[in-house]
Every structure is written in structure tokens, then in C-alpha cells.
Amino acid sequence: MEITRRDFINGVAIGIAAGLTPLQLLQAAQNERYYPPSLTGLRGSHVGAFEVAHQMGWEKKRFTTDALPISETYDLVVVGGGISGLSAAFFYREKHPTAKILILENHDDFGGHAKRNEFSAGGRMIIGYGGSEAFQSPNHLYSTEVNALLNKLGVDIKRFETAFDRSFYPDLGLSRGVFFDKEHFGEDKLVSGDPTPMVADDIAPTQLNARSISDFINDFPLPESDRKALIDLHQTPRDYLAGKSLEDKTTYLERTSYQDFLLKDVGLSATAVKYFQGRTNDFMALSIDTVAAADAYSVGFPGFAAMNLEPISEEAQAEMQEPYIYHFPDGNASLARLLVRSLIPPVAPGKDMEDIVLANFDYSQLDRAEQLVRLRLNSTAVSVRNIEGAVNVGYSRDGQLVQVRGKHCILACYNMMIPYLLRDLSTEQAHALSQNVKFPLVYSKVIVRNWQAFQTLGVHEIYAATQPYSRIKLDYPVSLGGYEHPRDPAQPIGLHMVYVPTSPDSGMNSRDQARAGRGRLYGTPFDVLESQLREQLQRMLGPGGFDHTQDILAITVNRWPHGYACFTNTLYDDAEQTEQWMELARKPVGNVSIANSDAAWSAYAHAAIDEAWRAVGELA
Incomplete structure (x- = not known):
């Protein structure tokens, strides 16, 4: 998609600074005080930092x-x-x-x-986040030391319960949706009413505005046989490893990717499996070919309900069910x-x-x-x-x-x-430190003139299985400290978009995919990232009246070639070996x-x- 550079300079639409030439805009930016949160364009690990x-x-x-x-x-x-x-x-x-x-x-x-992104649009400030998103399950995961630090800084965890308006999007009748692209599914189609639960969801399970799983899946642009197979997977799963002992099942699921489990054990077609391809991107920065089936089970993915597996512990369930509102x-x-x-x-x-x-x-x-x-x-x-x-x-x-x-x-x-x-540093400790290969990801923030297209399409968040950005959502509805979340669909708002440069079906392990994705990010200039983003938004939101040439006011691409820390992945790691690496890697030296x-x-x-x-x- 061609973008005219005279209309969009360094992530900011020139139209919002009427009367200024591009040179004047750049000069004005240079004359402002040093304040990185207001910079747009390519941020995160920016040029000059690495x-x-x-x-x-x-x-x-x-x-x-x-x-x-x-x-x-x-x-x-x-x-x-x-x-x-x-x-x-x-x-x-x-x-x-x-x-x-x-x-x-x-x-x-x-x-x-933990980067702050600031924008000015519609006569007001819009604040966004360029990385570290929220406090994850603080009532279950936070240590005495973490809670003490937060208390000394003046943070009251309970305050988020009123600052975050969990009912805001549900009360507007909006749901989550899934976007299918024509390259992989034969047509571009957005299906609303997604009933899929999320780990530590910010939306209450009773307020998803979801359709039944069968009605939802029957709208997918898939052959009838694939739709039936997906419905069966969700509604009437079988014991796909019948005849194996609990120990053998557990070992198998730890050593088998969720993708292979769906293909080989459940028997889904390759096209049907594509529906799940990006479901783990945002949470794990991995696609399902490098996520163990055991991990998919632990976060509530379908296919395991009839397999008589070891139940998820009450503590882990409570952690995953704690709402994602501490933001x-x-x-x-x-x-x-x-x-x-x-x-x-x-x-x-x-x-x-x-x-x-x-x-x-x-x-x-x-x-x-x-x-x-x-x-x-x-x-x-x-x-x-x-x-x-x-x-x-x-x-x-x-x-x-x-x-x-x-x-x-x-x-x-x-x-x-x-x-x-x-x-x-000893050779052994250096080796242990090198095992933590960070996973790349991109958090892009897009300020749009209004969000009426989302309202027309009936969604506040979109999952796109096979597009670059797997998650696209209207910003979290948080009002705190005098800052008010945009509430009028006719007014500007920030979009949060998540892109994880995975290499599905490449045969590479998770660390090699991380390295390959990192290389792609470093080699991709802002104008290419911008074009990619615009094209995807237009395809998803165009049927709702969205016009990227008029409706995008600013873009900040927070590029993190070194993103999420590595975690123990049973597809490739031995848990005891990983623990030894961790202990050795963080050992003090003098x-x-x-x-x-x-x-x-x-x-x-x-x-x-x-x-x-x-x-x-x-x-x-």
C-alpha cells in the first residue's frame, strides 16, 4: 500500500498541524524541550539505542x-x-x-x-503504553517485597478496580471478533461475537456479548467439515490419547506442540488449525508450532476436557482468573x-x-x-x-x-x-546467561479520528490468526488521576496493535524463531511497518467505514527486537537444566x-x- 510521505511524516499526520510545512514540523519538533514520550514514528528500541x-x-x-x-x-x-x-x-x-x-x-x-506514548488529538491528550502493559494477577503473584515497594510509591492495587471500567465496551454492545484473511481462508471476513475466554481477562465472562460457539464457528469462511470439527473440539472433545497412562499423556503433551496435537491427535485439517495460529502470540510471543500442548492446556485452550489430565491447581486457576485490570x-x-x-x-x-x-x-x-x-x-x-x-x-x-x-x-x-x-565472567556463567533468548514483538499505537467503524462492526477487539498483527483493540477504558478514557465513538482514541514476528511451519525451534524475527525487525524500516499496519486496518475495518488515509492521525511503532524474557519451554528445555542455568546465570561476581x-x-x-x-x- 503506497503512502504519500508529504501527508505523513515520522508517524504524525500533517493535517493535524494545519498550515505547517513538513520542514516547519521537523523544526518545531527540534525546538521543543527534551521529552521522549511525545515522539512518534519508530520507537521502542529506537535508532541510536542499540x-x-x-x-x-x-x-x-x-x-x-x-x-x-x-x-x-x-x-x-x-x-x-x-x-x-x-x-x-x-x-x-x-x-x-x-x-x-x-x-x-x-x-x-x-x-x-515500560514506555509511555503521548499524543495530542481532538484538543486533548491521549496516553498509551509502548511496552510493559499491566500488573499481572497481583493478588496471587506479588511478593511481600513487591507489595511493600508499591505501597511506598503510593500505589493502591484496589484503586484499579474503580479506575478500570470493565463494563464500558460490553455496555456498548461490543464483542471480540476474529478476522479471516483471503490469503489463508479464501476471503476477508470479520466474525464478531467470539466466546473464547482469555487468560486473566479484562472483560467479565458474563459480559463478552458472545454468541454460542456453534453459531460463532458456523460463520467462519471454512468448509462445513472444518467448521464441524472445530465445533466438536470445543463442545464434545474426546480423549485424543486414549489408552495412554496419565504419566505418558503428560509427557507427550509436554513434548508435542499444540499445532501437532491438533493436526495429528485431534485430526483437524491444516486450514482449521490456522484458526489457532496466532492465539498465543500476544501472551507468549510464540505461535502454536512452538507452544507445548501442555501449556495450551494450562491456559484453557480447547481439546483437553475429556482427557482426564491432572487438574490445574486451584492457585493457578485463581491466578489466571484474576481480572486483567491493574493498568x-x-x-x-x-x-x-x-x-x-x-x-x-x-x-x-x-x-x-x-x-x-x-x-x-x-x-x-x-x-x-x-x-x-x-x-x-x-x-x-x-x-x-x-x-x-x-x-x-x-x-x-x-x-x-x-x-x-x-x-x-x-x-x-x-x-x-x-x-x-x-x-x-566464567565461561560457564556466560553460557548460562546466553540461554535466555528474548522474544521479539511490536506494540504499535495508532490514534484514529474516531472509532465508529468498531461500533458499526460490533467489536472492541479483533484477533487475526494469520495477519502480521494478531491482536488489535481499542484502548483499555481506564480513567485515573484526572485522565479520562475517551468515551465518545465520534472522538479520537488510541488503538493497541500487537505484532510478533514468528516463523510458523519453518521447523525452527523457539529460540531460532526469535533470532530470525529479531533480524526481520531490525531490517524493516518504519515506512514498511506503517504500510503493513495501514493495510491490515483497512482490510479489517474498511467495511465499517474506516478510511486509513483520513482516519489515522498518528502512529508510534514500539519495536522490541528483544522483548519477552525466555521461559522454560518443555518442547526444547529440560526444567532441571533450566533451573540450573538460572541459578548460575544470576550468581554475583565480585x-x-x-x-x-x-x-x-x-x-x-x-x-x-x-x-x-x-x-x-x-x-x-
Whole structure:
């Protein structure tokens, strides 16, 4: 799909700044204060954030900073300004209130994956999230340490129960839908009324506005035999492994992909199986050819009800049934902002979860000599070396190498980078760290002029099994701290779109698919990503009156080539071996401790905090 560059520059529609030429727009952007959340276009791991790291990882370049003078001395140097790094600084300061702390962050904004996206449209601000989305099942998963940190930051988990309007979209009569594309299913068709339950759903099960499974599936553009097979799978499943013992069934499902289970054991056709292809993309960043059938069972996918398997534990069921409503308008970026405001109070006024939402952050306060805690953006660590009683840390900023010294150091960066940074690392520990291959994904935010097309089509969220973006949804209806979620379908709103660059049916394992997808993301320019996004939206929403040339006001593509942390995948991993890797990988080395959610092999904010608590506790 051709896009005219004179109409759309760097992710923003020129029409919303009437009277300005493209050059004037760019000049205006350059003259504004430094404020990364307002930037559009290609964000996430943006140009300038990864090149130095790739010199180390791809080109095996070894930066030498030992001969450089020590420019500054701190009690703690933290590498990585995401939730884990910020939490580590918070915990360290609690133990040492007068400590001097430096946080190094390679991106132009803090928060790691917890990125804030801001837009101006229709005379108001629209806030979105560019990564880390919400608190996952906090009533069941959060440790004493995580809850204590949230309490000290002024976060009341129960407040989300009123801030998140779970009935908003259901009360408008909207449901979830599934989009079938002509390339794989013979025609472009959107089918509304999806009754499929989601893990930790934000919509109550009684408010899905769903049709019966048979009515829903009978609208699919599939042959009658495939529709019947899918209905049987949901309504009258059999024991597809009859004759096997419970132990043999369990082992088989752990070692068989959900795709192969559906094809070989259930007997679905390849076309019918395509319907499930992207169902796991958003939650696991994997397609069903690299998801174990056992994992599909654990999250409620169809096909297992008659197999007499070990029941899902009450604790796990409660965790999965806890509603997914613990969400700030900017996702977990508000958590990062709360941490930064606590560490560096002059950056913004306020005291709690309410006022953080609209707090005006002054980025010029982040790295000032008079502050005990300094946060230095656009700075990529290149060398970490233990010395007697301290740690020397070299980093690159604006093309210059600098060396600082800390009494302690916490590496809260992507763990697979640590073998390239930490000079005293053993071969065995380096190998263990390299096993956590992160899965790539893209969170795109699209500001549309109105959302009447969704209303016309009767949906608030769309699953697209075989298109690039597997999940497309109207933004979560959260009003908090003076920020009001858009409520009028005639007014602008933010769309959330999830693209995971998997390689279905390639025969590659999950780690190799992650590497291949990462390469594709790095090699895809913004205009291609934009065209891909526009074409898919037009095909899905066009029948409802949507016109991408008129209705898209802004686009921010949050590209995360290193996205979700790896988890133990029984298709490829031995659980005991994985546990050994985790323990070895996060072992302290001299005056250096290791944090980040990678250290827990868990892509959740609470894991990032827990690992920070452990890392600080390990320092002498």
C-alpha cells in the first residue's frame, strides 16, 4: 500500500498541524524541550539505542576503557534504567539513604520496556503504553517485597478496580471478533461475537456479548467439515490419547506442540488449525508450532476436557482468573515514573498513583550533580570490571567513551549482554546467561479520528490468526488521576496493535524463531511497518467505514527486537537444566550483582522487582 510521505511524516499526520510545512514540523519538533514520550514514528528500541551493543554482540568488538580516567565515583552504578534497575536503586537507597547512585540507560527514555506514548488529538491528550502493559494477577503473584515497594510509591492495587471500567465496551454492545484473511481462508471476513475466554481477562465472562460457539464457528469462511470439527473440539472433545497412562499423556503433551496435537491427535485439517495460529502470540510471543500442548492446556485452550489430565491447581486457576485490570493509562510506565520521581524528586511534583498519570516530567533534572541519584540516558555500558573493593564501569555516550567507578554495580540490563560487558565472567556463567533468548514483538499505537467503524462492526477487539498483527483493540477504558478514557465513538482514541514476528511451519525451534524475527525487525524500516499496519486496518475495518488515509492521525511503532524474557519451554528445555542455568546465570561476581526479569526467566514487572531485591541483598 503506497503512502504519500508529504501527508505523513515520522508517524504524525500533517493535517493535524494545519498550515505547517513538513520542514516547519521537523523544526518545531527540534525546538521543543527534551521529552521522549511525545515522539512518534519508530520507537521502542529506537535508532541510536542499540548500535554500540551490536558492535559488541554482532561484531565481537571489545571496548577498552581501563586506561581512561575515572570521571566520577559512586556508591552504586546500575546498568539498565528499566523497572528492575530503578527498583534496585530504590532498594539500595533504602539501605543506604545517603548513597550516591548512577543509573546508565542506553535508550533516550527510562523505563526499559515500560514506555509511555503521548499524543495530542481532538484538543486533548491521549496516553498509551509502548511496552510493559499491566500488573499481572497481583493478588496471587506479588511478593511481600513487591507489595511493600508499591505501597511506598503510593500505589493502591484496589484503586484499579474503580479506575478500570470493565463494563464500558460490553455496555456498548461490543464483542471480540476474529478476522479471516483471503490469503489463508479464501476471503476477508470479520466474525464478531467470539466466546473464547482469555487468560486473566479484562472483560467479565458474563459480559463478552458472545454468541454460542456453534453459531460463532458456523460463520467462519471454512468448509462445513472444518467448521464441524472445530465445533466438536470445543463442545464434545474426546480423549485424543486414549489408552495412554496419565504419566505418558503428560509427557507427550509436554513434548508435542499444540499445532501437532491438533493436526495429528485431534485430526483437524491444516486450514482449521490456522484458526489457532496466532492465539498465543500476544501472551507468549510464540505461535502454536512452538507452544507445548501442555501449556495450551494450562491456559484453557480447547481439546483437553475429556482427557482426564491432572487438574490445574486451584492457585493457578485463581491466578489466571484474576481480572486483567491493574493498568495505568500508560501501562507500567507509571511504575517507572513513580520510581524515578521517588529517586529524583525535582523531576516532577506529586506523591501517589493518581498524580503520576498527568505529572509533567522535567527530563533536565535527571542527571544533575547536586542529586544523590542520577539517571543518565543515551549511555550504553561497554565494560564492567571488578577491582579491589570497587567496580569500574565504562560506557559510550555521544560517541565518547567514559569510565566511572562504583563501590557496587548491579547489571539490570538484558542478561544476554552481560557476557560482552563483565570482564571477570566464567565461561560457564556466560553460557548460562546466553540461554535466555528474548522474544521479539511490536506494540504499535495508532490514534484514529474516531472509532465508529468498531461500533458499526460490533467489536472492541479483533484477533487475526494469520495477519502480521494478531491482536488489535481499542484502548483499555481506564480513567485515573484526572485522565479520562475517551468515551465518545465520534472522538479520537488510541488503538493497541500487537505484532510478533514468528516463523510458523519453518521447523525452527523457539529460540531460532526469535533470532530470525529479531533480524526481520531490525531490517524493516518504519515506512514498511506503517504500510503493513495501514493495510491490515483497512482490510479489517474498511467495511465499517474506516478510511486509513483520513482516519489515522498518528502512529508510534514500539519495536522490541528483544522483548519477552525466555521461559522454560518443555518442547526444547529440560526444567532441571533450566533451573540450573538460572541459578548460575544470576550468581554475583565480585562486587557485581545481576538483576532484570531475565534473571527469573519471566517477562513480568513483579519479576523485575523481585530480582532487583535479590540483587541488592547480595551486595556486601
